[in-house]
Amino acid sequence: MTSTSIKIAAALAIAGAAGATFLFAGRKPAPATPPPAPVKSAPVATPAPRTDAAPLMSGIQALLANYRKIIVLLADEKSMPANERDQAQRVGQNLFHENQSRAESLERDLAALLASTQPNRFDAVSELLGFIESDKSLYDADRLAFRELLQGLLAEVAKDSSLPAIKIHKRLSEDLDALAEIERNYEKEIRQVFGRYESRAIELKRERWDTYLAYLKTLYTRDTILKEQGVVMPYPASALPPEPKAKAEPDPNEIFGNSLPKKTVVLTFDDGPHKRYSEEIAAILKQYGVPAVFFSVGRNLGSVDAAGKATLSEGAAVSRKLKAGGYTLANHSYTHAQLSKETGDKLKAEILNTDVLLKAIDAGRSPLFRFPYGARNSEGMHALQGAHLRSVMWNIDSLDWADPVPASIAERVLRTVDKEGRGIILFHDIHARTVKALPAVLDRLIAEGYQFAGWDGANFTSANTAAAPAEKVAVSTGYANSWAIVIGIDSYPKWPKLQYAVRDAQGVRETLIGKFGFAAERVVSLNNAEATRAGILGAFHDRLAHGGVQKNDRIFVFFAGHGATRKLSSGRDLGYIVPYDSDPAQFATDAIPMSEIQNIAESLTAKHALFVMDACYSGLGLTRGGGAGAGAFLRDNARRIGRQMLTAGGADQLVSDGGPNGHSVFTWTLLQGLAGKGDLNGDGLITATELAAYVAPAVAGVSNQTPAFGSLPGSEGGDFVFELPVEAEFLNPQTAQLSTEAIALNAKLDAVRPDAPKSDDKPGVTPPTAPVAVKDLQGKEQKLVTPLAVPSSARQLAQRANDRGLQLFKEKQYAAAEAEFTEALKLRADFALAANNLGFVYYKQGKFAEAARWFDNTVKMDPSRAVAYRNLGDAHVQAGDVAKAKLAFKTFLELAPASPGAVYVKQQMDKL
Structure with missing residues (x-):
């Protein structure tokens, strides 16, 4: 074979x-x-x-x-x-x-x-x-x-x-x-x-x-x-008469996982360093921002001669990189022998030779030691004490040395962590399967609010940074790569000129790249003279159809410009998008019919494609609307092809160009939806169906447009998904807020939404969304039902409440923002970001004593957060407490002496 x-x-x-x-x-x-x-x-x-x-x-x-x-x-x-x-x-x-x-x-x-x-x-x-x-x-x-x-x-x-x-x-x-x-x-x-x-x-x-x-x-x-292997198991204890047991006293020179605070874990990796996998594991840990301890086998680092002189090998270079990355180096014996069976000089050499090698790599190596197999005896413990080393055991065994399947390893660790509630996790940095299992473990533990403790020189402590990794769309939505074509045409040579189309396109491009992580090189922009018929079709065929798009990718297409509708001899309407070089007298031949867009959509290999057209026309044809409603939405959605379209209005309707910040009303509303308002079920995901259910009624309520939404031929019911990134901004005086014009329009948009929050709605709790009436692509009414929310942990719910509060703050809805930040802290008591943001809402409302208390809480939760000290200083200044203000400003300058706010803080100190 x-x-x-x-x-x-x-x-x-x-x-x-x-x-x-x-x-x-x-x-x-x-x-x-x-x-x-x-x-x-x-x-x-x-x-x-x-x-x-x-x-x-x-x-x-x-x-x-x-x-x-x-x-x-x-x-x-x-x-x-x-x-x-x-x-x-x-x-x-x-x-x-x-x-x-x-x-x-x-x-x-x-x-x-x-x-x-x-x-x-x-x-x-x-x-x-x-x-x-x-x-x-x-x-x-x-x-x-x-x-x-x-x-x-x-x-x-x-x-x-x-x-x-x-x-x-x-x-x-x-x-x-x-x-x-x-x-x-x-x-x-x-x-x-x-x-x-x-x-x-x-x-x-x-x-x-x-x-x-x-x-x-x-x-x-x-x-x-x-x-x-020298083991004979005795008969079960139940078959023998019981013997009195003396209560064993814990050895102060030994660390166990069950002594950690609740929901705290320590990641440990034994048996390295490995020439391939140690650095791969370190790269994953760096991505997630979590500490770890690497217990090294001495012979992997080098050798020690009879005089006690260390000669380092290639493995030592790997350990140096681990140390430079901020990870703790520790001792796992010299040959990985079973030390409970060793005595005398041989036992001491197993311990001390590796210590010599670690000191040659880093004079400040940690005093941590792990007995191979956990096998120790009183002589071994005494030898550790003489060498000023401490034994570290574990209570969560990944069994990655025995289990050949990464998913099984991850499942075992997570289940045991859930049972134990805290602990030291044993991995080995010598397996490819450990490399594969680690991200799944970290994703779940972070989502569940676990803290990761590192060695601080005396104990295992957690920095309480709450530093979840930057959320990547591919992790939760299942997409591999994200592609986009963004088109804006203002200066038509033969059609009436438009005012805001190019700015609309630029705003959408910036949102895709800056907020949702689309790679800039995969976002094709065509503005004005670039957006000819040949240029637009070439972008679809050359950059998408033949440019490397794979079956698990997604494609977003945005067009801002003129649209037109022509009635065919059959009586059916056919919609067109109008390129830069089109002639109104013959647009039937030089514009791009939507039937051609449909054909392109069917030919693309991507999993999901969403077309958003800030132009008005009809005659596109609907196959079916709406997304999946099952609890396992993401899994089910990933199996189905999706080809969807959202348009700004129907035939003979004019686009309203008078939106804030130089946008059309439709594109402004679209951008607000993508900023978070389109997350109707509150799970951190915005599907195309949710986006349409937010945008269409809101635009129709404030303008003479009736946006339409539906699925194109070839769609199998899949729903395009945006994943909202985590907002990590600590509110401060430099935080931008919306203009008066933008706030006024947003208030109108929120007021006309059928699912707009009511006065008795609880903050942080998303009310059930009723079906929303939206025009389909043929102008007929349909009911959109948003997907059921993807289950979220308390940590994720707290983050979403904070994100909503941030959005409300920017709209100067301070009372509502205060309620959301409060909800975030109820869900997660040590959430420094929400504590700071709640304090700043109080500050903006002139409640300076309350603000100072929350800024003080923030720096207790996260002593390294410089911006919170600046805010604390400002609050004390306003409250008239000069001494505390000076102390807070001084700490800010120690943490961030070269930051943009340093000049302001120095000026404030000079005034005090």
């Missing part, structure tokens, strides 16, 4: 997932073979390259044996007594670390072989791949044991540009693709095996995984594996 055959086999297994048997279930299992003898760690010296495959085959077969044993040890983990589970995990970790040493030895052998000049050096690699791809004794699940080995081999082969190397590289790439398919196939089943599910009324069937597990149990039993 070739590497392509693996892909076919995996695909067949996926196709048969519903009630199908395991791919190899009909084949008689291979006869059991005795497990191989334990393999010692390979020496560091690089062996002479060999071109025969026998040593490599022996190594990967031993690798597979340990992989299978680990699965047998932990397969029934949820039903084991606690002491047996602990022993199984410890022995499993021993087997895992044997495999790590074995894999490193294999990687060195393969690297030496590929670096040699032997003409037949690829024969051994080909034989090894043949075993992994097609050996009859292997199940698909077995092949996952070799994934990281193949990834390393791929990197080595890539260094060789010869034709045989290119062929092997292609073959390896295909094999890794196949392994990814196998992982996806087993994801659900392995989650169940490793997941510690509670009992349910219906027992799920897992024929394929159970078949594989049953085969493994013909080779090994848990008792045999444990006994091989």
Whole structure:
């Protein structure tokens, strides 16, 4: 079976997932073979390259044996007594670390072989791949044991540009693709095996995984594996007479996860540094702004001679980068030995050699130590005390060393965190699967309001920065890339000139890029003479149809200019958009009919496309309107193609150009909707349906336009989605507010909305949205029903309340803004951003004592927030407390001496 055959086999297994048997279930299992003898760690010296495959085959077969044993040890983990589970995990970790040493030895052998000049050096690699791809004794699940080995081999082969190397590289790439398919196939089943599910009324069937597990149990039993590793489990305690137990006193030199504050976690990564994955993990942590501790194995950093002199290796460079990134370096012994079995000088060397190496990397290394496997004894604890080190245990085990599926790892961690409520999480920075699982864990923990504690030199403490990562549209909405074509035409040579179309287009472009994260290079702008018929069609065909748009992308199209409608001989109306070079006398031939836009929309490969036309016409044809109404909206929506259009009005209606800030009324309302008013159900997402349900009634209520909305041919009911980014602005005197004209129009728009908030509505609680009457694209009335809200955590609800408060503040609706900021603090008591913003609302209303209290609360929650000290100083000045004002201003200048506000603060201090 070739590497392509693996892909076919995996695909067949996926196709048969519903009630199908395991791919190899009909084949008689291979006869059991005795497990191989334990393999010692390979020496560091690089062996002479060999071109025969026998040593490599022996190594990967031993690798597979340990992989299978680990699965047998932990397969029934949820039903084991606690002491047996602990022993199984410890022995499993021993087997895992044997495999790590074995894999490193294999990687060195393969690297030496590929670096040699032997003409037949690829024969051994080909034989090894043949075993992994097609050996009859292997199940698909077995092949996952070799994934990281193949990834390393791929990197080595890539260094060789010869034709045989290119062929092997292609073959390896295909094999890794196949392994990814196998992982996806087993994801659900392995989650169940490793997941510690509670009992349910219906027992799920897992024929394929159970078949594989049953085969493994013909080779090994848990008792045999444990006994091989020196463990014999005693009879259950219930069968023996009880013995009195002395209450163990906690060791002050040891840190446990259950001593942390509620909803606080510490991220720890063992066994590195790793040349590939440590830096990838650090990059993810940096993106989310969370701290972590990396427990390093000394031999990965270098060596220590008899005189105690350290010689650093390449691994030390990785650790230096981790330290420079702000992460804590810690000690995980020198060889990862089981220190509870070591004594004397050997035990001390395991601890002190790594300490010497860490000090060579960073003299201020942390005093943290983690016993390998958590196995410690009194002598080991005494040795730590003598070295001024502290033991760090864990209470949340990701089992990423045993579980081959990232989704299962993430699920286990999240479920255990939910159960424990706090803790130290154990990961390993030596696995690709940990890299994949980590973002899912961080997304959920941040959404649930967990704090991430870092080492401050004495304890694990949280900075309470509440620093959620910048929200990316792709994370929640499922889009890969975002594309846009934005067109504005004012200066028509042969049509009446318009006043605000180009400014409308520029405002939409700025919103797409600045607020919703559209990449500037994927936003095509055509203004005035650029927006000819050929230019517009070329943008669609060249930049979108042939410019790299993929099936999971989204496309937003905005047109501001003239529209026209022509009645056909059949009596049907046909709408047109008018390009810059159109002639009114022959617009039927040189304008762009909406039927052509429909054809373009159907031909695009993107998941969702939304056309917004600030022009008036009809005759577009509606297939169906509205979006999904299910609770699992995002998941269901991602499965359906969406092609939608929102127009400014119907045939023979003039666009109202007199909106604020040089915009038409329609585009101003559209921009207000995208600013957050279009989020009718309050879940932080604005669908095209919600946007139309906000814009259409509001525009119709303040102008002579009746906007229309509907789906174009080819749509399958998918709904275009915008995700509102988190607003992080701390209100201050420089915060811009809307003009009087804009505030007046917004008041009118809000007043005519059918779902406008009423006086008895509670802040932070979005009332149910009733169906909204909107014209469809043929001018007939339809009812739009907005999707049900996506479930939100308390943290997310607090953020949305803050965002609404910010919007209300900019409209000078201070009482309503105060209520929203208060709601945010009710949902999240330590929300420094909302505390500052509430204080500033009081300040704007002349309530300076109240303002000072909330600014003071802000700096207690977040002592590093300079702007809050400036606000506090201003409030104390207005309240007449000069001494406190000077102290607040002084702290501001210490935190932000070069900020734009520093000049103002110095001037204020000079006056005091």
